[in-house]
Amino acid sequence: MAKIGIFYGSTKGNTERVVTEIQKQLGGDAVAALHNVNSATADDMQPYNYLILACPTWEIGQLQEDWESFVDELADVDFAGKKIAYVGLGDADGYPDTFIDAPGIIHERIKDKGVTVVGWWPTEGYNFEASKSVYDGKFLGLVIDEDNQKDLTAGRIEKWVASIKPEFQ
Ligand SMILES: Cc1cc2nc3c(=O)[nH]c(=O)nc-3n(C[C@H](O)[C@H](O)[C@H](O)COP(=O)(O)O)c2cc1C
Numbered sequence: 001m002a003k004i005g006i007f008y009g010s011t012k013g014n015t016e017r018v019v020t021e022i023q024k025q026l027g028g029d030a031v032a033a034l035h036n037v038n039s040a041t042a043d044d045m046q047p048y049n050y051l052i053l054a055c056p057t058w059e060i061g062q063l064q065e066d067w068e069s070f071v072d073e074l075a076d077v078d079f080a081g082k083k084i085a086y087v088g089l090g091d092a093d094g095y096p097d098t099f100i101d102a103p104g105i106i107h108e109r110i111k112d113k114g115v116t117v118v119g120w121w122p123t124e125g126y127n128f129e130a131s132k133s134v135y136d137g138k139f140l141g142l143v144i145d146e147d148n149q150k151d152l153t154a155g156r157i158e159k160w161v162a163s164i165k166p167e168f169q
Contacts, residue, residue: 004032004168005048007040008055008087009066014146015056015089018157022052022087025161026168038066042076050168053106054087061098061132063105071109080114085164086141088133093148096129103140104132117141118167119160125152 006023010016019034026032032052035044045051055067063071086103107117121139126149133140142160144153 001047002029002031002033003048004050004052005035005045006032006052006054007035007037007045007070008053009037009064009070010056011058011064011066014144015054015064015087018087018089018144018146018153019052019054021154021157022054022161025158026165036066037070040070040073042073045073045077049081050083050085052085052087052164053103054089055102055106056089057095057098057100057102060095061101063102067102067106071106074106074109077110078113079110082115083118083167084110084115085119085167086117086133087144088139088141089144089146091147092126092128092145096127099126099128099131100139100143101132104134107133107135107140119164121160125149 006019008015008019023032056064058064088100088103090100092099119141
């Protein structure tokens, strides 16, 4: 079984493309398995010690719709000892006051359940006003803006994957 579970939701396909590239760079599906949350349960998440949770922000500061339906499942997962890395997608020009809120919303549900967050990411290079995913001046995880900074996506993914690989050994 793959040791890393990547749980994602994607309405327009941007997040799906990003997590597919992340999966590839982690070593393919023998190492990292993709789970679309539109058909996932807590039982699917439980076996992994290493998790990547990927969610775009939609409808002005809300979780993507499939994550909205899935998020209550997290209450049934025993997260003790698990390492979590977050991926958020958003649009800084269109939604500067709710930029990449989704990972922070998910994190608030599980932060007191014994998780360790890896893959923190600097806020430099993003032009936004407020985000629920900023903790102590850093983003909780990888931040991708396909609407305004598409040309930076490949480099960001590569750098971030290299930073989490040693944590997911
Ligand atoms: C109606 C609408 C609302 C959005 N709201 C936000 C938002 O509040 N914050 C943000 O950072 N991005 C927001 N976005 C941008 C999306 O998160 C972004 O386009 C993302 O890449 C979509 O990912 P997906 O293709 O995986 O669904 C919004 C986009 C639309 C069309």
